[in-house]
Amino acid sequence: MRKIIAVLYRDILNGLRDWLILYLAIAPLLIALIFRLVVPGVSDTNLNLVMKHGEDQQLVSYLDDFAKIEYVDSLEDIEERVLRMDDVFGVMTVDEKVEVITQGNERREMIDALKLLINRHCHSDVEVPINIMISDVGWGESPLKIEGANILILFTSVFGGMLILLNMVDEKMSNTLSSINVSTISRFEFVVGKSILGFILPIVGSIGALLILEFETINIAHLVITLLSIGLTSVVIGFAIGVYNDEPIAAIASMKGVFIPLILSVAGAIYLSDQLQVLLFWSPFYWAYQNINAILLNESSTYLIFRNSFNIFIISLAVFAILRKRIIRGFD
Amino acid sequence: MKKLLAVYINDLKLSINGLYFYIEVIMAVTFIIAMLVAIPDTFETSREYYLFLNLDQQNISHSLFEDFQDAIITNSREELELKLNENRNAVGIEITERSNNITLDIVLQGHESQSLRNFILAEIEASIIADSFGFIDIVDEVRLQDQPDSLSDRENILPIYLTINIALMGLFIIAAYIFLDKEEGIVKAYAVSPLGIWSYLASKAFVILTMGIVTSLVVVFSIMQFRVNYLLLTFLVLCFNVFGSALGILITSFYDSMIKAMEALYLVIMVMMIGSITYFVPAFNPIWIRVLPVYPMLFSFRELLLEQGNILYALQNAIIFLVLGSFIFIYASKRFSKSLSV
Known part of the structure; x- marks a missing residue:
């Protein structure tokens, strides 16, 4: 020993x-x-968006609830940002419609979800027929x-x-x-x-x-x-x-x-x-x-x-x- | 140059006789077998759903329920919560109906952030509205690239293997080489020879590079066959490997014992590995992670493996790392020449 x-x-x-x-x-x-x-940074991020300065304020504050938004000056800047390696979507109002700008290699579910969410905002007068709530089991x-x-x-x-x-x-x-x-x-x-x-x-x-x-x-x-x-x-x-x-x-x-x-x-x-x-x-x-x-x-x-x-x-x-x-x- | 070549060939012969060469080969073969036999082409990442129907009558007719066909039915809220506690990846749903008022309660685990909760809530509301009568889709998708392609889950592992095995491991191996030769007095011998220390260091770096190029070509070919531009792959491996070795030499030059240098290298590699989180979670991309060398390396390899990847991006990074690596190499060999002790 x-x-x-x-x-x-x-x-x-x-x-x-x-x-x-x-x-x-x-x-x-x-x-x-x-x-x-x-x-905390990783679990907090789900959706990254890039939008133009001066975009429709209501839409911005609606998306701000669940997305991280970057602001740029022009459409070219939006495209440049979207084309970079990470997953960032561009959102832009064109006349009465909204365009979601994607690179094309992002996860499909994410794109569909984003389109749904923006549609939800644009149909905010429609009432949802059921109550929805979120709870958890405390883990x-x-x-x-x-x-x-x-x-x-x-x-x-x-x-x-x-x-x-x-x-x-x-x-x-x-x-x-x-x-x-x-x-x-x-x-x-x-x-x-x-x-x-x-x-x-x-x-x-x-x-x-x-x-x-x-x-x-x-x-x-x-x-x-x-x-x-x-x-x-x-x-x-x-x-x-x-x-x-x-x-x-x-x-x-x-x-x-x-x-x-x-x-x-x-x-x-x-x-x-x-x-x-x-x-x-x-x-x-x-x-x-x-x-x-x-x-x-x-x-x-x-x-x-x-x-x-x-x-x-x-x-x-x-x-x-x-x-x-x-x-x-x-x-x- | 001729002398450098002679030193390099000599070093290469020595390493082929040594164990290092065989270990590298065995490792590459093991990796290929594991990739082809054990790793499926696409990973299953399905999440389990538990459903509790808290209804007045047992007539499930609402269209909402069609969405939850895959869910596992539980008989009470308590059972639902119990299941969630047993399976931390699962999500629960409780549907309550009281005199035609329907409440949908999404039961999460608890670690989900507020923005994710908002997201889930809004997404469910949105999908219900999208199903309703008279809904007009006013969102258009504009794709900037026509035919985006992607790697299968199996192929997606390759950039990680290439980055760790080729670029980062050079750090360790070069340090090991230097300490071995220091023990045997070889470094000092070079210092007084007409070749100089730099050619000694360069020759070692080339041996590691040769091994790196051979193993990466074999591994990538076994998994992706002719779908890759091998000339470019070789160039990328060359640039990243030179950077890795140069960094290894620089870090090594600050330490006098092998174990201490290994510790420092280990820490450097672990920190750099954090950069790979973004590779798996593309939505997480703070600036400090994008400047870690691992980030551009991983994505350059990925772009190269994609059929229509951004080759310019990969090349640009490769050249940046080559230039950076060369500067670091020059600085590190100056440090060695001055101190003569490693």
Whole structure:
């Protein structure tokens, strides 16, 4: 145990000397902060319009209720604005009619909705035969914020593994691994000592990021279990790549090898239909995504968390079993 | 120039012998297989509707109900709310009828903004009026482009892959190269050789560029075959990759340890990735996001992949990034020459 702590202590000391640990702990918090500033803007915008100065005031104030309106001087300016990359529609009164100017590649539903809305305004004397009201069930978290927080946590946990990877490559490059091999510390103790930081930093970073994003009522125990299990995957990958490479290029390229399954798993979990989700069952990131999603939605049950974490654990073990020889050879 | 070519060929040979080359190839193949096998051409994004009919009599005859044929029927307001709490993407509708007075209550989750609520309310009112007798449509649509085309959902992922894999990953790899060679004293050796540090850096950047061009051509071809102008694609990849590598060299020049540089690069990439939100939510387009390099890169790739995309826009961005990348490269190699330590 003392030796494990010695390895950990040395890594912390190293990390503090070049501010690395502080940096690693702060990075997810910083991103969470930026994300927090971005989210309200994203969920607030549905419809962007561009109109001429001096357009019919009633129409303008009607559209202003649900659209963001930019004003320009001429029809040419409207067209120029509409043709730019983002989705902005031009609205202009021509005689008794109203023209909606589109580029042509916008979402059809949005164009139809806008036409309907303007028609509604122009027929404001017609009475709607039923009462319409809007209520809600009091759930304030936007889906974008939940997905964003989820991806941030996954990346943070993978970065724990990356820290080990970079540390190992560093050891390899400075030939300190051979010194470890002849010292009294056992290989197991060394591996555990090296891994601890890779587990702790993601936990600290993730909880901090979630607090910044105002997820205050989540089940922290469930989150920690999930982070520990996905941390195991990252650590196994980190060691497997790190211990074998004395050149950082391949190590960094392998990092891509971790990022792409992560992004594919998240995209698949969001977009694939229920029947096709089977295609992602091999990915530990998929199970971690499901866990974190349930945690952020306050829907996580102990059964669900343990079942998914068990899946991650089994997959990590399988990866380890495949790479075991490689890792051991790398140490020698 | 000849010497630079010799260094480049040497570096290329070395990297083909190294693991880096194989990892890149495996990654590209995995991506292609995932795209072709696992990712459907169009994504299902249907939203579930729950309906509760709170009626005096059970005679559902109003034309309004026809609009809700896909809805899942619930038996009470409590059950409706329960379903919404179970499925955070769902929307509920309660229709109340009391002595011929009909009330339509749209039950949302609660995170929707006021402008979105106004929008939904007005849209429903508008669609009811549009269905009513004697309605005259007075809104015309003017399309500025005749035959707009769009990418399928699967093809729409390509610009993201190209931007992350080709443009941004160069940042990491070049940093890794530099720290490796610093350990082995190669950087100093170049500094005293007639070639100079810049040719060392340029050769590394070219190796990464070569890998980037090859993998992007293979990936795009497997998914879009002959529908793309590959000459232009190569040019775009070249310009963005040069920019990425130059930025990587510049950031690296501020750090003395690989891990610290990686951290900085990681942060830079995460911030830049925020620019991709706009790619998926085109209505969200504040100016600060449009100036992040990722934004023009993503949209340039998209315009290039579209059959009638705005090639001028893509080319213009490519040239801007090439010029910018060259300046950054010159400045960064000056920094390296001065400090001699990386």
